[in-house]
Amino acid sequence: MAEYYFPFDSGAGTTVTADAWSHMASMWQADGVRTPRAGEPNPLGATVTGQDMTVTLAPGHASLRGFHYYSDARRSVVIAPNTGTQPRIDRITVRLNRAGQRIAIAYLQGTPAAKPQPPALSQGQDGIVDVPLHRITVAPQAGAITTTDITDERIWAPTPATYADAAARKAAPERPVPGQLAYLQAEDRMDLYTQQSWSPLTPGPWQRLELARWRQPHGAYPSWRLVNGTVELTGAVAMMEISGPDFPVSDYVALVVLPPEARPSHTRSFVCSTSRNTVKGSTCRVDIAARTANNAGDVIADIQSPVKWVYLDGIRFTLDT
Structure with a gap:
């Protein structure tokens, strides 16, 4: 089992100091535990037997201010007994001691109280910095730590x-x-x-929508995209000329069909612009059938007077709500 820090030799007759090397490394590596991967599915994760006061940490890597921690075997942390009458919250962290040039697992013991607080994390005081791993709630007179006593506090350092x-x-x-x-x-x-x-996080390219039967695009082709969990539609739909110049008056005029990954969790309704109609205005209601409906993903217009096309611009909805 190893807990170590590496200085760096440039190979050119000069040695880069520990602080200089860690400063360079901190510019490309965030603080935290390395993300899970094959062979290391739960890095620095905590397990207990429920029979004693020992918390076992899985092997894993962590980075802190450019310093690297690695444990290649399971590591045991023995939790101090709570002899008082009030609960206590302890912490297990990865701690960097710049003065001692050491990075290692640290056990921080809290103070019993009616409403206990975990010990504070060091963020540079006296050259000491902590990255939290786990909180441990220790009941009064507890003889063992159980799974329910552990709160995972790991901060991850994912690489894009x-x-x-x-x-x-x-x-x-x-x-x-x-x-x-x-x-x-x-x-x-x-x-x-x-x-x-x-x-x-960023919008991908617009993707064309499937047109309903006897429909054609008017101007911009009807399309959709997903932006941070929100579906956006654009374009306009018109009747094919062989079917007549206008959409008929009906409460169910199919326009397009959304793909499965763009269908809402429940039916959504919108007011959309249409071609100008001097009789009853130039808008209509458009419904989008939920992903669980028989007509899942159908985009349907409720047309009260003849119009030549319906715009989809401005339709936006989230997938999860």
Whole structure:
């Protein structure tokens, strides 16, 4: 098992100091635990047997202000007994001591209280910096630490990556963590991983929508794109000339069909512009069928007087709500 720091020899007869090397490394490596990957699925994760006061940390890497920590085997941290009558919250961290040029696992013991607070993290005081790993709640007179006593506080240090497409990202050995960024070449967008899923941060290219039968584009082709969890539509839909110049008066006029990945969780309704109509104005209601409906993804217009085309511009909705 290793806890170490490496100075750097340039090979040119001069040695770069520890502070200089760590400063360089800090410019390309964020503070935190290295993201999970094959062979290391839960880096520095905590487990307990529930039979004693020992917390076991899995092998893993962490970076802190340009210094690197690596443990190649499981490491045990023994939690101090709580002999008082009030609960206590302790912390396990990766601690950097600049003065001692050492980075290692640290155990910080809290103070019992009716409403206990975890010990503060050092952020540079006296050359000491902490990255949190786990909080441990220690009940009065506790004889063992259980899984429910542990709160995961790990801060991840994900490295941005580029993938050919979403499928290649899914097949990658690295497991995504909150805050991770990825660029997808085929989709031409940057995604952010938040909690349990990827969300587009930047809009990808517009993608053409499937037109309903006897429909044709009017001007810009009806298209969609996903922007940070929000679907946006654009373009306009008209009748094919062989079907007549105007849409008929009807409460169900199919315009386009959204692909499965762009369908809302429930039916959404919008007011959209149409070609000018001096009889009853120049707008109509447009509904988008939910992904669970029999007509899932259908974009339907409620037309109260004949119009030549319907605009989809301005339709925006989130996928999750």
